[in-house]
Amino acid sequence: MKILVAAHSGFCYGVKRAVQILDELIEEHDENHPVYTLGPIIHNKQVTEFYEERGVKVIEKLSVFNDNGRGGERVVIRSHGAPKKVYDDAEKMQIEILDATCPYVKKIQNTVSTYATKGYNIIIVGDSDHPEVIGIDGWCDHSATIIEKIEDVEKLTDSDAPVCIVAQTTFNLTIWKDITEILKKKFSNSVIHNTICLATEQRQQACRELAEQVDYMIVIGGKHSSNTIKLANICSSVVKTIHIETKDELDLSILRGDEVIGITAGASTPDWIVQSVILKIENEGEVYFDGKS
Ligand code: SF4
CATH class of the missing domain: 3.40.1010.20 (4-hydroxy-3-methylbut-2-enyl diphosphate reductase, catalytic domain)
Incomplete structure (x- = not known):
């Protein structure tokens, strides 16, 4: 054999970086000041369990601190990123954010935010339930149209309104090419960013x-x-x-x-x-x- x-x-680079940020934070902290991650640091059960054993607590939303927080909590944003509202809420709640968003994902968030401000409609090609996509959508006020497959594109009405199209970083390259070919024909005024990393x-x-x-x-x-x-x-x-x-x-x-x-x-x-x-x-x-x- x-x-x-x-x-x-x-x-990958983004995951290595996120894990390194978490490792450094654990080194600095004691058991009276737990480290939190917003969602599992990466989508791997064995790695998540390893960090749980080292005292890292996974939370699904910042609002868990409303009743239990002492102020000054430190929360790591994982490589998938998070919607803008999370950063705004953290500031109001005096929660310190350690941002491990992968720089490639951060760039998509910035692109979406910039184009949405200019009046473009946003299309994200990716899995609508995936935290990265939910996070990106949260930088254009959750106004994006999410396309998961070719059938979704076919349902859209043709338009000459300005459209900015981005991809989830892990999207299948072949399907992305097929989808964007159709999108180009449907939207005559489109800007396409291949953001597959x-x-x-x-x-x-x-x-x-x-x-x-x-x-x-x-x-x-x-x-x-x-x-x-x-x-x-x-x-x-x-x-x-x-x-x-x-x-x-x-x-x-x-x-x-x-x-x-x-x-x-x-x-x-x-x-x-x-x-x-x-x-x-x-x-x-x-x-x-x-x-x-
Ligand atoms: S964008 Fe690429 S490098 Fe960054 S976390 Fe995702 S797969 Fe890894």
Whole structure:
């Protein structure tokens, strides 16, 4: 059996940065001053549990402090970002914000805010339930039209009103191209910003290339991680694929022993989880590991 790891896989720049900000904050704090994150710091259960054990508390909204807060709480905004209202509320409530919004996401928020102020209608191509999309929408007063799939575009009425179109950073590049081709025809006065981030493009392209060379793809990452799900979808359109969170979900009996196995991991999957999957497979027999981790 041979294992190949995708050339681009695992933690991206924005996730590494968010985790580093949280780590530094934990170092400075004592148990009387807990550190909070607004939503899980990243979409990975094992990482979230690791931080919970170190005293980090996950809150879903700042209003939890209305009754229980002592003032001066420190809340980390995760890499997905948050709506403008969160920053405004934090200021009013004297909550200190540690902003780990990925700079690429921050740039989209600024773009949306600028164009909305100029009177453009905003279209976000992405998952309407995803925190990043909800956050971006919150920088144009939640006025954006969210497009998830081609069928959504077809329902829109043609217009020559000015429109600014952006993408969720982890959106599927191929579907984005199809959607924007139709949007261009519907909206004659549109400004299109391809805001899919390089890390996403690289991971999607690398996993597709790897899937074409192997018998089986293993995609590692959170079951709620948008970018991991997209990698799994791309791989499964090419070759037999399984999506697992950890080594414990890997049933080795599904492998015959003579296949070439491809491995990729979402942008929120730490390297130790990837390595533990590889080790589990390796322990079953002879393995030639010639990929990058
Ligand atoms: S996937 Fe891209 S935009 Fe999202 S956190 Fe990572 S580097 Fe930032």
